[in-house]
Amino acid sequence: MPRLRRMRPRRAVEEDRLSALPEELIRLILSRLDTRSALSTAVLARRWARVPRELPAYDFRVSDILLPEYDQTVALRRLNLPRDEALCRIVDGPMASREASTMRAFVDGVTGFLEADGGAARRCPKTLRLEFFQTDDGGRIVDRLITTAVGAWGVEDLEVAVRPAFHGPAPGYGIPLEDGDRSRLRSLMLGNCTLPPNLHCYDALTKLVLRDMAASTPADVYERVFSECARLQVLHLTSCGCVGDSLVVCSQIRELVVEGCSFMEMELRDLPMLARLACLTNTVELVFGSVPCLTHTNLTFSVEGDPLVLPPVPHHHDQLNQFLDMSPTMENLVIRFTGPKTWIGVKKLDKPLLHLKRLLVADVPSNWDVSWTRTLLMAAPSLEVLHIHVAHSKIPETYGIIWSRTSQKQCHPHMKEVVMIGFTLTRLQMEFLKYVVSTCTSLQRLVLLKDGCVRYHGLWNWDMIGEQQECRWRDHDKREVRRMIKSGPSPLVELIFG
Template identity: 30%
Template sequence: MRRYVKQVNAFLLASKDVRQRRPVQKLRLQMLGRWHENIDEWITTAVAKWGVEDFEFVSDDHCLGYDLKQLDAYRNLWLERLALTNCEPVCAYNCLTAKRLTKLSLSDSSYTGMVNDILANCVQLTDFRITQSSYYRANFFIYAPSSKLKNLQLDRCNFGKIYLTCLPCLETFVCRGRPTKLSYGEVPQLRRVSLDYLQTEDNDIDDESGSKRTYPPSKFFKRVPQLDCLVLQFKGPQMWIEPFVVLSEFAQPKKLFIGNVPVNWDALWILLLLDATPALESLHVHIDNSWEERSAGDLCDGLDAGARQDRYRHLKEFVVAGFEGLGWQTGFVRLIMKRSPLLRRVHLLDGEVRDDEQELGALQIVPRRREWHECERAEVLDDLTAGFRWPPQIILE
């Protein structure tokens, strides 16, 4: 550890001539163990003397404190993004340095629950990311009527319900973690919502009833405003979405991306969600075939007979990743085709999804080449188009 301290000192405490010859815009500093005597000097030197624009500090296994007010004594600071892990700002953000920040990321003990105070003091903040600690909180309220925040990201979320009471400039909301109920208040600029929920054996028991915890889809869209894009990843070894709860029409997103759908889940919840979004123009569904195989057939065949022909009257683009030509998958695609009179192109391919690094909350499909035997390909295409007078173009990869 002493050697590490010497190496950091040799770099950070270099002379002004050295700093000018090798300017640094982004710096990540990691602290190991309980050696914290140098923290104040290191952070102050990195931000004030090196003039970094993007600074990240990580303390492993031990929470430290740093007073951001120390930086107010310096002029011409370039700091725009601050990321802290296990480092709690002593000043609670009521300082000039905090007012200059445009991006803030807090993890573990750096987050003390004072979100509204942070947003009130960080008046220039546009991007805010919180990685929640392991303890559970029933409710989480955000009320920041003067905030300029555009992007809010909650990772490892461990809340029962989140209330976005007032964020007038919010455009993108991303929530990852255990299934969390949502209530949307004054968020008139919100255009993209991305929910990545995983329910496991560790968090699937209802504390009151003692039974398996399930959720109707409406619990995640209460008072949701008009959206352009909705991205959903609902995952778990057992299905926790209540598939028979009919949704009333809610936000009118033009694009819906449903990723990592476990292959052993019933597809009915997706159909009910589509019924509640009649303005949809683009639908992407990714099937995660790594989960255990489906033990019983889904309800697509039963719904197929009574399907209304024009239910998804605005849908123009339909993509299914993870398509393997299974009977239930074919029935699901046929049902969407029957209900979409404007659909002209269907793209079916093998592949996986990953986070889009260029766009917060978005997913992108990573294609995986599948070798279809000609007879198998012909059989799948015949099953998909049987009974259609003018079927859409089907691209099977």
């Protein structure tokens, strides 16, 4: 007798299991997706169609729909490859066509988004991020999206970046906001755009980020930012150009970041509230006036010169020395040295850094004598944490720095922790270590790592990370270091080799 099979009852056709998911789970799933993918989930279930309207941020980026081959071709063309002109024309034609077709798809997608539910869809994002190629159709739909987002939806954080077409005209996009809408923005980022007029109408703006401003931008355009944005607290300038030799800064801002800019000189004339400063380009000469509240600083020096021949005029030590002398309130300092050929000279500071607590000296060329950091130690009587990162190099350790040998010692009673990455037990490094352990009377933690890196958390915080590998220290070297440390004024709580 054949065995009867038990048949499961079929579920009703109208059952929607995706819509039956809890609201919190749907929101969690959508929060992990980019905007394009989150909006596409509307086709999955009826209930999912309305949830993307409640997302706190919308991202519309033309990069998300560009094929990977486009970026690869752009990278080759920037290297002037291929060399043959006929091949260049063959490559460039499809690139222009791809930019145009991508923008058509971008315009269609944004148009469909704006016209959902007859254009009456209620949305409540706080952030809108846009990236697009500048075309006639693209400009019109972007204008419509920005005015709708700020005026009707209440967007407060706006980011607009024009991606330059490889063979297109230079971008010159300006955001189209009315006076009433301008006053709603609290954060604004502009990339490859023109600075809007009537900045005084942006009276709620507290953060402004400018990227890739043209080299033809007059200096007074930037100075208008300081004079007209009354509530501005944070200003970031990245890869910005300027007509004129000097940019004068007078403002109530609290944070200033300058990175990769081509300004010749930036005069910080009157910044009574400035607390955080990062200058990540050596082409900008900082001239300090009044910065009485500066506490967190990040400086990057890229100094060129022959690493084996002492330059006749080591002018960059004057810039560093001038800066440190003008920042007596500093508590947290990061100094980085970048570039294939670097030099620095440090002389005694005219004014002590009485409030400095944490100091990182990173990317120090391995051929330098790290003893020069004693200049900073002697000027910082309250220093508690000293971190030094020595970059690996095939150049042998030399006196590649202006450092006058002296037997002078100064007690550092507040020093608690010293970490050094790139410690190789050379004679000059051992002399510096001997100085540290003999003068830091309260030293509790000493970490000596042969390999590792600095992990940055933002611009003013960091961790010293050692490589996860077997310790390559010889027993003889460990005994020599321990013997040196025991001769110090007080025993260490923790000693780590790595």
